[in-house]
Amino acid sequence: xxxxxxxxxxxxxxxxxxxxxxxxxxxxxxxxxxxxxxxxxxxxxxxxxxxxxxxxxxxxxxxxxxxxxxxxxxxxxxxxxxxxxxxxxxxxxxxxxxxxxxxxxxxxxxxxxxxxxxxxxxxxxxxxxxxxxxxxxxxxxxxxxxxxxxxxxxxxxxxxxxxxxxxxxxxxxxxxxxxxxxxxxxxxxxxxxxxxxxxxxxxxxxxxxxxxxxxxxxxxxxxxxxxxxxxxxxxxxxxxxxxxxxxxxxxxxxxxxxxxxxxxxxxxxxxxxxxxxxxxxxxxxxxxxxxxxxxxxxxxxxxxxxxxxxxxxxxxxxxxxxxxxxxxxxxxxxxxxxxxxxxxxxxxxxxxxxxxxxxxxxxxxxxxxxxxxxxxxxxxxxxxxxxxxxxxxxxxxxxxxxxxxxxxxxxxxxxxxxxxxxxxxxxxxxxxxx
Numbered sequence: 246x247x248x249x250x251x252x253x254x255x256x257x258x259x260x261x262x263x264x265x266x267x268x269x270x271x272x273x274x275x276x277x278x279x280x281x282x283x284x285x286x287x288x289x290x291x292x293x294x295x296x297x298x299x300x301x302x303x304x305x306x307x308x309x310x311x312x313x314x315x316x317x318x319x320x321x322x323x324x325x326x327x328x329x330x331x332x333x334x335x336x337x338x339x340x341x342x343x344x345x346x347x348x349x350x351x352x353x354x355x356x357x358x359x360x361x362x363x364x365x366x367x368x369x370x371x372x373x374x375x376x377x378x379x380x381x382x383x384x385x386x387x388x389x390x391x392x393x394x395x396x397x398x399x400x401x402x403x404x405x406x407x408x409x410x411x412x413x414x415x416x417x418x419x420x421x422x423x424x425x426x427x428x429x430x431x432x433x434x435x436x437x438x439x440x441x442x443x444x445x446x447x448x449x450x451x452x453x454x455x456x457x458x459x460x461x462x463x464x465x466x467x468x469x470x471x472x473x474x475x476x477x478x479x480x481x482x483x484x485x486x487x488x489x490x491x492x493x494x495x496x497x498x499x500x501x502x503x504x505x506x507x508x509x510x511x512x513x514x515x516x517x518x519x520x521x522x523x524x525x526x527x528x529x530x531x532x533x534x535x536x537x538x539x540x541x542x543x544x545x546x547x548x549x550x551x552x553x554x555x556x557x558x559x560x561x562x563x564x565x566x567x568x569x570x571x572x573x574x575x576x577x578x579x580x581x582x583x584x585x586x587x588x589x590x591x592x593x594x595x596x597x598x599x600x601x602x603x604x605x606x607x608x609x610x611x612x613x614x615x616x617x618x619x620x621x622x623x624x625x626x627x628x629x630x631x632x633x634x635x636x637x638x639x640x641x642x643x644x645x646x647x648x649x650x651x652x653x654x655x656x657x658x659x660x661x662x663x664x665x666x667x668x669x670x671x672x673x674x675x676x677x678x679x
Contacts, residue, residue, distance in 0.1 A: 338362035341622040351625050378573060384519050384527065386505050387552035392531070393545045394488045394497040396481070401540050404449040409433060410479030413445070415457065418469035423461075426475065439464055450474055480513075481539040487512045500549065513538055524548060556630050558583040560638035561590030574630050576611055580638070589644030592617055597628070598635040 340360040341352050384390075407413070409429050415437060417423040427435045433446030440460050445453055454472040461468035488499045501509040507520030514534040519527050524546050531544045554570040556579055563584030576595065580586060592614035599607045611628065615621035630636070640648070 338365070343623040351621070352623050354620075354622055381523050382548070383521050383523055384503055384548075385552055386503050386507060386520060388503045388519075388548060389550040389552075390501050390503065390509060390519075391547045391549045392488075392499045392501065392511065393547060394485065394499070395543045395545070396485070397541050397543050399541060404451070405474075405477060405540075406447055406449055407445050407453065407474070407477070408480050409446055410483070411445075411474065412476035413450070413453075414473045414475050416471045416473070417461070417465075418471075419461075419465040419467060423468075423470075478539070478541070481542060484513055484539065484542070503552075511544075554632035556582075556633070557635045558638070559635065561587045561640055561644075562638050563587060570630070570632065575627050576630060576636060577613060577616060577627055579630055579636050580613070580617075586617070586638055589641055589647075590638045591641045591644075592638070594639060595626075596635075596637040596639065597630070598637070599631055600633055 338360055339357045341354065341357055342360055343352070345352065345356075345358070407429055409431055411429045412426060413429070413435070414426045415423065423438055425437070427437070427445075429435060429445045432442075433444060434442040435445045437443060437457070440457075443453075443456065443460070448456075450472050454470055457472065458468050458470045461470060485497060488497050490496055490498050499511065501511070503509055503519050507518055508516040509519045510516050511531065514531070517527070517531060517534065522530070527546050528544065531546070532542075535542050535544060555567050556570055556574065557567050558579050559565045562580065563586075565583060568579070568582045574582075576597065586592060593612045595611040595613050597609050597611060599609075601607055609628075611626035613624065613626055616624035616627060
């Protein structure tokens with residue numbers, strides 16, 4: 246009884262067969278063929294497309310997956326030699342892996358070994374889940390930030406102190422004429438009956454009540470003063486109104502861009518140094534600043550858009566200019582952005598100019614010729630570029646000499662004389678006259 250294949254094996258087999266059928270459809274000639282085979286248990290399958298002439302020992306396209314480890318140098322996948330046309334041997338997908346520890350120097354094509362063919366599967370257009378670009382992103386000038394303000398509603402560990410703009414109600418059981426609602430004035434005082442200005446800002450409700458009780462004893466034996474706050478946190482509410490965006494984008498937010506000096510401006514606390522900090526570090530700094538002014542406020546910075554990052558590709562390329570880096574970019578990818586190299590470009594001496602953190606100039610020389618001609622599978626010169634890097638593709642010595650000759654003779658000495666007259670006298674050296 247035939248054993249059914251598992252879903253994963255069946256799925257992989259079907260994918261490989263589709264690839265093989267596509268190659269067969271695009272390959273002319275009678276020798277193009279696709280073969281699919283499986284074991285009794287469905288544990289191994291192989292697809293081979295034979296587009297080679299009879300003299301070649303291996304098939305032109307080989308896709309294979311089997312249980313266990315495929316030995317290096319195994320024969321290609323194929324059918325035959327057993328009943329049912331089952332796959333007999335496995336030909337691994339050969340390649341070079343830069344992460345291999347078997348090399349003390351840069352590996353070449355001679356160091357090919359089996360690699361996972363799934364890395365070249367049909368779903369890789371989306372890209373794998375790679376490591377993060379950087380361990381910690383540190384803010385830089387021109388980064389766009391959005392600050393989200395939130396009221397924590399947490400209980401304060403210290404008594405509330407009145408501030409300018411707070412509203413309170415003063416009542417007395419001894420005399421109803423003393424009852425009134427008051428607003429703490431800009432100078433921090435309040436005005437009550439029978440007394441001069443009384444300092445209220447910076448005091449707790451209990452401290453203010455005791456002060457009024459003591460002062461009114463001059464007029465009443467038992468004043469029985471009560472102070473009731475009716476509207477507090479005025480400073481916090483004013484700050485909240487400053488960042489209120491509910492009528493626009495929504496929420497309590499403020500957008501800001503890091504200035505060239507590395508700061509951002511926020512209400513009530515002014516400029517805050519942000520450049521070189523992570524978002525968490527910036528949050529800690531802002532929260533600490535606001536705690537000195539108001540309680541119950543939390544600010545969360547969010548990176549809306551990174552500052553644009555550019556590289557400059559100049560020299561012997563098709564389209565020199567400035568290009569924005571939207572992701573990690575290598576030296577050969579920069580060449581692709583510039584449209585490739587022109588004839589006469591010195592690919593052995595590509596120069597990369599770089600500015601360090603303190604703006605000092607660095608430079609390195611790359612040899613990309615072997616990689617661009619397909620001779621170096623894992624070039625060590627394929628480096629990652631940084632913002633503001635300048636990649637120079639210089640001219641070869643032959644091209645430089647050719648330009649010098651053209652500049653000196655074609656555009657130089659020859660241009661000083663009429664073309665026909667000068668060249669005729671120069672080359673007409675015969676002394677024989679007709």
